[in-house]
Amino acid sequence: MVETDMNRKYDPRVIEEKWQRCWEDHKTFKVTEDPKKKKYYLLEMFPYPSGKIHIGHVRNYTIGDVVARFKRMRGFNVLHPMGWDSFGMPAENAAIEKGIHPAKWTNENIEEMKKQLKRMGFSYDWDRELSTCEPFYYKWEQLYFLWMYEKGLAYKKGSSVNWCPKCSTVLANEQVEQGLCWRCHSEVQENYLEQWFFRITQYVDDLLEYCDRLGDGWPERVLTMQKNWIGKSYGLEVDFPMADSDEAIKVFTTRQDTLFGATFMLIAAEHPLVMKLAKGKPCEKAAMEFVEKVKKQDRMMRTSDYYEKEGVFLDAYCLNPLTDQKMPIYAANFVLADYGTGCVMAVPTHDQRDFEFAKKYSLPLIVVIQNPEMTLDAETMEEAYVDEGVLVNSGQFNGMNNMKALDAMADYLESLGRGKRTVQYRLRDWGISRQRYWGAPIPIIYCDKCGTVPVPEADLPVVLPLDVEIKGEGGSPLARHKSFVETSCPSCKGPARRETDTMDTFVESSWYFDRFCSPDYDQKPGLDRKKMDYWLPVDQYIGGIEHAILHLLYSRFYTRVLKEFGVLGVDEPFANLLTQGMVVKETMRCKEHGYLFPHEVKEGKCERCSREVVIGKTEKMSKSLKNVIDPDYLIEKYGADTARMFCLFASPPEKDLEWSDQGVEGSFRFLGRVWRIVEDYLDDVKDIKPFAGKDDLEGELKDLRRKTHQTIKKVTDDVDERFHFNTAISAVMELVNVLYQVKRPEKGDARSLSVIKDALETVVILLAPFVPHITEELWEKMGHRDPLVDAAWPAYDPAAASEEEITIVIQVNGKLRGRLVVPAGESDDKIKELALKDEKTGKFLEGKKPVKVVYVPKKLVNIVIR
RNA sequence: GCCUGGGUGGCGGAACUGGUAGACGCAAGGGACUUAAAAUCCCUCGGUCCUCGCGGCUGUGCGGGUUCGACUCCCGCCCCAGGCACCA
Numbered sequence: 001m002v003e004t005d006m007n008r009k010y011d012p013r014v015i016e017e018k019w020q021r022c023w024e025d026h027k028t029f030k031v032t033e034d035p036k037k038k039k040y041y042l043l044e045m046f047p048y049p050s051g052k053i054h055i056g057h058v059r060n061y062t063i064g065d066v067v068a069r070f071k072r073m074r075g076f077n078v079l080h081p082m083g084w085d086s087f088g089m090p091a092e093n094a095a096i097e098k099g100i101h102p103a104k105w106t107n108e109n110i111e112e113m114k115k116q117l118k119r120m121g122f123s124y125d126w127d128r129e130l131s132t133c134e135p136f137y138y139k140w141e142q143l144y145f146l147w148m149y150e151k152g153l154a155y156k157k158g159s160s161v162n163w164c165p166k167c168s169t170v171l172a173n174e175q176v177e178q179g180l181c182w183r184c185h186s187e188v189q190e191n192y193l194e195q196w197f198f199r200i201t202q203y204v205d206d207l208l209e210y211c212d213r214l215g216d217g218w219p220e221r222v223l224t225m226q227k228n229w230i231g232k233s234y235g236l237e238v239d240f241p242m243a244d245s246d247e248a249i250k251v252f253t254t255r256q257d258t259l260f261g262a263t264f265m266l267i268a269a270e271h272p273l274v275m276k277l278a279k280g281k282p283c284e285k286a287a288m289e290f291v292e293k294v295k296k297q298d299r300m301m302r303t304s305d306y307y308e309k310e311g312v313f314l315d316a317y318c319l320n321p322l323t324d325q326k327m328p329i330y331a332a333n334f335v336l337a338d339y340g341t342g343c344v345m346a347v348p349t350h351d352q353r354d355f356e357f358a359k360k361y362s363l364p365l366i367v368v369i370q371n372p373e374m375t376l377d378a379e380t381m382e383e384a385y386v387d388e389g390v391l392v393n394s395g396q397f398n399g400m401n402n403m404k405a406l407d408a409m410a411d412y413l414e415s416l417g418r419g420k421r422t423v424q425y426r427l428r429d430w431g432i433s434r435q436r437y438w439g440a441p442i443p444i445i446y447c448d449k450c451g452t453v454p455v456p457e458a459d460l461p462v463v464l465p466l467d468v469e470i471k472g473e474g475g476s477p478l479a480r481h482k483s484f485v486e487t488s489c490p491s492c493k494g495p496a497r498r499e500t501d502t503m504d505t506f507v508e509s510s511w512y513f514d515r516f517c518s519p520d521y522d523q524k525p526g527l528d529r530k531k532m533d534y535w536l537p538v539d540q541y542i543g544g545i546e547h548a549i550l551h552l553l554y555s556r557f558y559t560r561v562l563k564e565f566g567v568l569g570v571d572e573p574f575a576n577l578l579t580q581g582m583v584v585k586e587t588m589r590c591k592e593h594g595y596l597f598p599h600e601v602k603e604g605k606c607e608r609c610s611r612e613v614v615i616g617k618t619e620k621m622s623k624s625l626k627n628v629i630d631p632d633y634l635i636e637k638y639g640a641d642t643a644r645m646f647c648l649f650a651s652p653p654e655k656d657l658e659w660s661d662q663g664v665e666g667s668f669r670f671l672g673r674v675w676r677i678v679e680d681y682l683d684d685v686k687d688i689k690p691f692a693g694k695d696d697l698e699g700e701l702k703d704l705r706r707k708t709h710q711t712i713k714k715v716t717d718d719v720d721e722r723f724h725f726n727t728a729i730s731a732v733m734e735l736v737n738v739l740y741q742v743k744r745p746e747k748g749d750a751r752s753l754s755v756i757k758d759a760l761e762t763v764v765i766l767l768a769p770f771v772p773h774i775t776e777e778l779w780e781k782m783g784h785r786d787p788l789v790d791a792a793w794p795a796y797d798p799a800a801a802s803e804e805e806i807t808i809v810i811q812v813n814g815k816l817r818g819r820l821v822v823p824a825g826e827s828d829d830k831i832k833e834l835a836l837k838d839e840k841t842g843k844f845l846e847g848k849k850p851v852k853v854v855y856v857p858k859k860l861v862n863i864v865i866r
Numbered sequence: 867g868c869c870u871g872g873g874u875g876g877c878g879g880a881a882c883u884g885g886u887a888g889a890c891g892c893a894a895g896g897g898a899c900u901u902a903a904a905a906u907c908c909c910u911c912g913g914u915c916c917u918c919g920c921g922g923c924u925g926u927g928c929g930g931g932u933u934c935g936a937c938u939c940c941c942g943c944c945c946c947a948g949g950c951a952c953c954a
Contacts, residue, residue, distance in 0.1 A: 219871095220870080220871090221869090221870045221871065221948090221949080224869065224870060224949090225869085225870080225949065225950080228868095228869070228870095228949085228950065229950085231953065233953075233954090235954085251954080252953095252954075253954060254953095254954070255954070266954090307952095309952085333952095334952050335952085335954080336952080336953060336954085339953045339954080340953075340954070344954050345954080346954085347954090351954070352867095352952090353952055353954080354954085424953075424954095425953095426953055545948080545949090548949080549949090649878095649879095649890085649891070650878060650879080650891085651878065651879065652879085654871095655872090655879090656947085657878095658877090658878060660877085660878070660892070662877095662891095662892055662893070663877095663878070663891075663892060665892085666891055666892055667891085669891095670891080672905095672906090673906095676906080717882085718882095721882090722882080724880095724882095726878095726879070726880085726890085726891095727879090727880065727881095727889085727890080729890080729891090730879090730880075730889065730890030730891070731889090731890080732890095733889095733890055733891075734889080734890070737890090740907080740908090741908095807886080809885075809886050811885085811886090811934085811935070813934070813935085814885090814933090814934060814935040814936095815935090816886060818920085819886075819920085840920075851934090852934060853934090854885090854934050854935075856885055856935095859885055859886085860885055860886075860935090862885080862934050862935060863934090864934045864935090
């Protein structure tokens with residue numbers, strides 16, 4: 001059959017669908033454990049099924065797919081799964097707004113997004129697909145909860161939460177906007193609720209310590225963020241005796257060196273001690289009002305600027321344990337109740353907050369660290385002195401450097417029995433209770449007689465009932481669901497109530513990567529240890545920087561818990577982490593119609609009113625700014641390969657990707673260029689074997705062969721070691737450019753054509769991980785029966801890649817003055833000699849004698865003159 | 867305020883341990899093909915000066931320094947992005 005021009009044109013739609021079907025039919029990406037092969041577990045952060053994939057997903061998953069396909073070609077047994085983080089609030093909101101059941105909404109979204117992911121040609125083993133909202137999944141999470149409860153790793157305690165009285169539900173911090181509920185704008189209250197917690201603090205030192213061991217595989221900044229979040233600080237607990245009783249106030253400080261300068265005491269407003277001290281005194285009323293005010297202030301804190309430091313005197317005194325000086329006690333709005341002991345010794349001379357407070361309430365100041373540059377005077381100071389210096393007014397410690405005195409003073413206080421070295425952390429236990437419907441039920445039953453009773457393992461899963469009424473108000477739908485709530489006590493069989501809180505969705509995402517290793521395993525404990533041992537840890541994890549702290553920290557914690565249960569055997573879940581940048585695009589707005597979608601702009605004018613469009617800042621793509629690109633549209637117009645190509649080529653993965661329509665066009669053009677050069681040679685090279693590399697070549701063909709092997713090396717290094725796909729692709733572009741430059745050999749010139757064929761095949765193979773469809777098609781056209789996806793990654797031949805001539809740069813005093821082309825094997829002495837004799841360079845020597853000649857082998861000669 | 871990144875042509879970005887700054891792509895300009903256009907293929911492309919050369923000077927946020935030689939290392943400063951933010 002004669003091929004017409006039509007079916008020889010690059011038509012992405014046809015070939016992409018063809019190969020996607022082929023991969024699906026052959027289950028190409030299905031993997032099983034194979035002890036003979038080296039495993040490679042590649043994972044991208046699974047998506048929340050919000051409806052459609054966005055460009056951020058396209059980028060994230062394309063990066064992962066390149067690595068997965070590359071590793072596969074390198075002979076690894078690659079696990080590359082995909083699933084759905086399918087519990088969460090948007091589903092509940094959709095239910096409230098549109099009256100669709102969360103389950104229906106979620107599953108429809110999954111359906112749609114799965115179609116889109118398949119259309120991108122990602123190499124997932126879909127047989128391992130999981131969805132966290134299925135009982136089949138969360139059943140095991142409930143089991144781990146029971147085990148954690150047993151070990152005291154899960155516990156219940158009272159804690160304060162953001163509470164919206166109208167919606168009668170708890171709000172996450174990010175759902176409180178300027179102290180108001182994000183949905184109904186009622187004033188958010190502080191509410192004290194019994195909540196479930198995971199004791200993450202039990203592993204705090206281990207989590208911190210391993211930050212350093214993860215060193216090579218994780219980005220530095222993620223580790224610093226985690227370390228800061230954990231916030232370990234070494235200090236001292238010091239007792240401050242009350243002036244008129246035997247009791248004492250305990251404070252935590254890291255600055256015992258300033259203790260002689262502590263002139264008053266501060267207590268967090270919410271601290272019970274505040275009302276205890278004020279009780280029955282004239283200040284009681286003022287104290288109570290103050291506490292109420294601060295509680296409200298606290299809600300505003302996140303969104304407002306610094307608020308003023310305020311306090312109220314509690315008409316009580318304690319004593320400085322070293323000077324016995326009387327210290328007035330204040331309740332203050334800026335002291336944190338849940339850090340340290342909730343009480344703070346105030347040193348106004350050396351702490352800016354304390355300084356401001358002291359000025360406001362005219363409290364005494366004593367300088368205890370003297371500034372070596374300029375003598376400090378407590379009377380005239382305008383701000384606290386917070387740098388290093390020499391101790392003064394500090395008894396036997398006078399004259400010491402304050403940093404050096406830290407240990408000495410700790411020893412002294414410990415010897416007096418008034419202090420004790422301790423460690424404090426910023427990290428708190430992880431509150432996992434959510435007063436919401438669309439989440440995994442917490443497997444606990446409350447009985448009036450027996451108290452808190454865990455659901456017996458045999459009764460798991462506690463299935464989330466689907467027949468609920470979901471309204472915006474009136475609290476959790478679960479709490480209103482009679483047949484769910486009303487149950488019998490597992491221990492006394494009497495009437496009992498179920499826990500109606502569900503778990504934070506971060507719990508599901510803390511172990512999904514484990515479940516991917518044995519997604520169908522239906523025996524206790526839901527994870528098959530043999531498979532865990534084969535696949536874990538994840539060799540490469542890829543996702544957005546927005547999860548740098550919470551998701552990654554929780555996953556690290558959960559891994560430790562599961563290890564303790566013997567469910568798996570690794571210390572850390574993710575050996576290597578790549579955090580990819582955001583996708584950004586310029587914003588466009590019209591004076592009349594506000595932000596505009598790209599399709600609403602026609603030739604720089606607003607489609608509706610023909611006004612000039614103003615190009616705004618480049619920002620992260622978001623629906624509200626309308627600077628979005630629809631992946632479906634891209635695929636429709638250019639195909640998945642072009643979309644992938646652009647995401648990879650425009651910038652390295654860790655940087656932000658700036659969207660450019662012209663850049664997409666360029667990527668499409670390049671693929672067309674590859675397609676045409678292969679098509680062009682196809683008839684001539686179809687039956688020719690690629691050049692095998694024994695006989696000598698000359699001229700252009702030798703250059704082409706050299707370039708071919710240099711490209712293999714460059715692409716291999718860029719992809720394998722650095723994940724720099726943009727430079728890898730430009731290397732292939734260079735090779736393609738050379739192919740276009742080469743003079744076309746005669747039809748019968750088999751030897752020359754074999755070199756061309758080798759170059760063409762190399763282009764196709766090297767591009768395979770990036771653009772799998774077009775390359776698979778071209779591979780087939782070139783006469784291959786076995787699919788490219790299973791082809792071996794080429795090895796480069798160092799001999800073929802080596803240059804026979806090298807260019808030596810000649811510098812005079814570090815300035816480029818000339819070039820020298822010499823045979824690669826030329827001796828150093830000869831090169832130096834040639835450089836010194838060089839005519840052009842000679843002009844710049846001004847007849848002077850070189851003082852020195854620097855020679856960098858195979859690179860340059862620098863002649864130094866005075 | 868503190869902690870991370872990062873400032874390179876008109877633009878996105880290269881330059882891996884100090885050794886030819888600007889690979890590759892986009893945009894722009896020119897040429898070939900075409901009746902014409904599109905598509906395609908080829909060439910030019912940091913600035914500046916002139917004697918247009920295989921040319922000189924200059925140029926990687928700014929100011930210093932180290933070095934034979936600095937986009938790269940050190941010190942000081944400016945700007946941008948992100949994270950944390952009263953943690954005692």
